Amino acid sequence: MNFNKRKMMRCADVVFWVIIIANAIMKFRALLIEGNVGFEGLNTEVMKYFEMKNYFTLMCSLGLMFLFLIVMSQLNLFYLTIPYIGIKIAYRKFNKERLDKIDFKNDHYYREIISEYSPAVLSYIDDFKLEEKDVVATVMSLELKGKIKIEDKIKVINNEEEDLEENEKYVLYHIKKDKLKNMNGMDFEESVIRDCKKDGVLEEKSDIKKKIIKNIIIGVFINILIISSIAFFMNDIVDKVLGDNVLSIMAIMLIVFLGVMLFPFVITVYTISYLSMNVSKPYVRNRRGKEINTKLEGLKKYIKEYSLLDEKKYDDLNMWEDYLIYSVMFGQNDTIVKEIMKKSE
Numbered sequence: 001m002n003f004n005k006r007k008m009m010r011c012a013d014v015v016f017w018v019i020i021i022a023n024a025i026m027k028f029r030a031l032l033i034e035g036n037v038g039f040e041g042l043n044t045e046v047m048k049y050f051e052m053k054n055y056f057t058l059m060c061s062l063g064l065m066f067l068f069l070i071v072m073s074q075l076n077l078f079y080l081t082i083p084y085i086g087i088k089i090a091y092r093k094f095n096k097e098r099l100d101k102i103d104f105k106n107d108h109y110y111r112e113i114i115s116e117y118s119p120a121v122l123s124y125i126d127d128f129k130l131e132e133k134d135v136v137a138t139v140m141s142l143e144l145k146g147k148i149k150i151e152d153k154i155k156v157i158n159n160e161e162e163d164l165e166e167n168e169k170y171v172l173y174h175i176k177k178d179k180l181k182n183m184n185g186m187d188f189e190e191s192v193i194r195d196c197k198k199d200g201v202l203e204e205k206s207d208i209k210k211k212i213i214k215n216i217i218i219g220v221f222i223n224i225l226i227i228s229s230i231a232f233f234m235n236d237i238v239d240k241v242l243g244d245n246v247l248s249i250m251a252i253m254l255i256v257f258l259g260v261m262l263f264p265f266v267i268t269v270y271t272i273s274y275l276s277m278n279v280s281k282p283y284v285r286n287r288r289g290k291e292i293n294t295k296l297e298g299l300k301k302y303i304k305e306y307s308l309l310d311e312k313k314y315d316d317l318n319m320w321e322d323y324l325i326y327s328v329m330f331g332q333n334d335t336i337v338k339e340i341m342k343k344s345e
Helices: 004-034 040-051 055-076 078-096 119-127 132-144 166-176 185-199 208-242 246-280 287-306 314-320 322-329 334-343
Strands: 148-150 154-156 202-204 283-285
Touching: 004 055, 004 078, 055 078, 078 246, 119 132, 119 166, 119 185, 119 287, 119 322, 132 148, 132 166, 132 314, 132 322, 132 334, 154 166, 166 185, 185 202, 185 283, 208 246, 283 287, 287 322, 314 322, 314 334, 322 334
Parallel strands: none
Antiparallel strands: 148 154, 202 283
């Protein structure tokens, strides 16, 4: 099953940091062993602490040096660094601003079943994410509705679709074709969004362009302030405060690099990425959606703290019904997810 966007972002994180750290390690080795990376002053500083047997300062110096080389690696590989940081900031902001305070802290319980919405719709209202567990929750719901039967394999026993939401029809279709394992996550998400809009729990964001223009103006102002401050104070700082302290000069160089060279380009990529994300999915919870989400957070807390549903298996569905489906939907029962996906092979 393919949920491309999140998997791609996780892979991008791993690949980016592997490349940056590997590049820094090579420079670090060259600095300590060969002394030929252009920072001979640092090598002398390290040797001084080593000869004085001041090992604590030596380790601090080496650590700061390695961090400096990581930043220098990002400068050398700026064609990777700038898009990565800009897209990462935009992705986190885009996801976080769709959530409310109750998504991060909730002290209330809710026990009633929310029967008017499908599991996938409820999951999307909950955190705007769809994963394999949500497909499994939908499969379980289809069995409760008498559409399928799960034994050694998942079989369709009722083709009637009038009482199903679009995302449930999508899952049922793939069960009929024996292609549930290869279902496209992006298409599934689009069907869930259409159901959410039809159910009246989502609305489009307002004033997106105003927010983006505001971010650009703030970014330009901050960059001008940083450049002006550096230009005005740099000579006095280096001559009167830092002197010949190599490590301190190194720290100032980090600030200059981040403030002058990296910041404006990152802001540009961030703005473009944030705009494109909002154009493709400009939806947030409306008042009804927020009410449902409050109930979902209460259900999540109740199921987690006052049940043992995380230990149940699929055979317990007839006893626990929707509560067991919710435990899967909330990511509190991985056993059932693995069990049903294995039957879909």
